[in-house]
Amino acid sequence: FTFDFPEEVEARTRLDNRPLTPHEEKTNAYIRFSQVSEEVQQAVAERRPVVALESTIYTHGLPYPDNLALASRLESLVRVNGGVPATIGILEGVARVGLGADELTRLVSSSGARKVSRRDLGFACGMTGIDGKGLNGGTTVSGTMILAHKAGIRIFATGGLGGVHRGAEQTMDVSADLTELGRTPVAVISSGCKSFLDIPKTLEYLETQGVAVATFADGRESNVDFPAFWSRDSGVRSPAVVRDEAEAARVIYAHVSLGLQSGLHFANPIPERYSIPHIQMETTIAQALREAETAGAIGAASTPYILAKIKDLTGSKSVEANKALVEANVIRGTKVAVALQKLEM
Ligand code: PSU
Ligand code: MN
Numbered sequence: 001f002t003f004d005f006p007e008e009v010e011a012r013t014r015l016d017n018r019p020l021t022p023h024e025e026k027t028n029a030y031i032r033f034s035q036v037s038e039e040v041q042q043a044v045a046e047r048r049p050v051v052a053l054e055s056t057i058y059t060h061g062l063p064y065p066d067n068l069a070l071a072s073r074l075e076s077l078v079r080v081n082g083g084v085p086a087t088i089g090i091l092e093g094v095a096r097v098g099l100g101a102d103e104l105t106r107l108v109s110s111s112g113a114r115k116v117s118r119r120d121l122g123f124a125c126g127m128t129g130i131d132g133k134g135l136n137g138g139t140t141v142s143g144t145m146i147l148a149h150k151a152g153i154r155i156f157a158t159g160g161l162g163g164v165h166r167g168a169e170q171t172m173d174v175s176a177d178l179t180e181l182g183r184t185p186v187a188v189i190s191s192g193c194k195s196f197l198d199i200p201k202t203l204e205y206l207e208t209q210g211v212a213v214a215t216f217a218d219g220r221e222s223n224v225d226f227p228a229f230w231s232r233d234s235g236v237r238s239p240a241v242v243r244d245e246a247e248a249a250r251v252i253y254a255h256v257s258l259g260l261q262s263g264l265h266f267a268n269p270i271p272e273r274y275s276i277p278h279i280q281m282e283t284t285i286a287q288a289l290r291e292a293e294t295a296g297a298i299g300a301a302s303t304p305y306i307l308a309k310i311k312d313l314t315g316s317k318s319v320e321a322n323k324a325l326v327e328a329n330v331i332r333g334t335k336v337a338v339a340l341q342k343l344e345m
Contacts, residue, residue, distance in 0.1 A: 037098030043084040044152040049337030052148035052156035055089030059113040059138030067108045081334035090124045093134015097151040117142040117176040142180035157333030159326040163193040163202035181263035182209025189333035192227035192267040210262040214240040227269040231278040249339035274321040
């Protein structure tokens with residue numbers, strides 16, 4: 001049987017990529033919860049290399065307008081390397097894949113944007129603020145993966161992954177990024193995870209979840225560590241290595257062709273000249289963790305609090321390193337997307 005909708009509603013349904021609810025069918029009132037930009041839709045349809053970018057690093061990581069500068073820089077890095085960027089976030093209650101320049105500015109300059117992981121998506125899109133408008137939100141790795149996958153995007157580049165927190169055997173604080181990687185077939189390129197987390201437990205958890213984890217070898221033959229964000233070393237051996245972007249693309253191609261529904265993580269060690277030795281970061285991290293505990297920053301507030309403390313303690317050094325590594329990850333991610341497109345042609 002066929003639905004008989006007004007043309008406009010039909011067009012919007014296609015954009016939103018979801019069937020109408022019975023209520024919407026009956027009333028013809030259509031609520032739009034998500035929207036993929038024309039450019040991204042077209043690029044996905046033409047199988048061009050699209051790279052997803054998250055927005056929590058802007059809403060919860062950097063002040064305005066530094067965050068906007070980084071956001072535009074990352075998008076242009078995707079473009080000059082032959083890809084199409086898709087910055088993802090929640091703007092006025094709509095989950096957007098491919099935010100335009102004005103929309104990006106509105107999101108990253110807004111105060112009170114939420115941090116949106118899988119559990120928060122329904123709230124962020126379903127509730128209204130006291131001003132009666134929809135909410136704004138920066139999507140985390142998990143939130144971004146879900147929306148990227150819905151839009152048909154397979155590559156996503158960012159700074160760092162959430163993980164299993166130290167003391168998780170007491171608090172059970174395990175980032176939703178890890179379970180998302182277990183259930184959503186998107187490849188995330190990042191600089192591993194920060195060592196305020198428990199890296200061995202994080203890798204164990206990813207294995208349990210069936211997540212493919214490899215580190216870019218960069219010419220090293222053996223003893224490659226899983227990187228710890230600011231540090232190329234972590235004292236923990238990476239479960240696997242890939243030589244270059246082409247090899248990463250072949251792994252993704254095989255993984256997806258086998259019908260695996262889990263995700264992949266390719267760790268890209270921070271560029272050498274920005275790397276801060278693991279041992280050196282430990283003192284700073286220990287202090288940040290103590291202060292987080294004193295302040296009672298737990299749950300979703302924990303990661304942003306610890307990150308802000310580390311930023312205070314290390315000053316511009318860690319911020320510069322942070323920007324350098326996310327740029328390197330975006331370039332790498334785009335090259336993987338380009339290599340994947342070649343395999344599929
Ligand atoms: N790690 C970083 N930088 C970040 C984050 C993690 O080095 O900005 C952000 C990402 O958006 C990540 C989220 O998905 O924090 C994880 O938060 P939690 O630990 O609450 O799951
Ligand atoms: Mn958590």
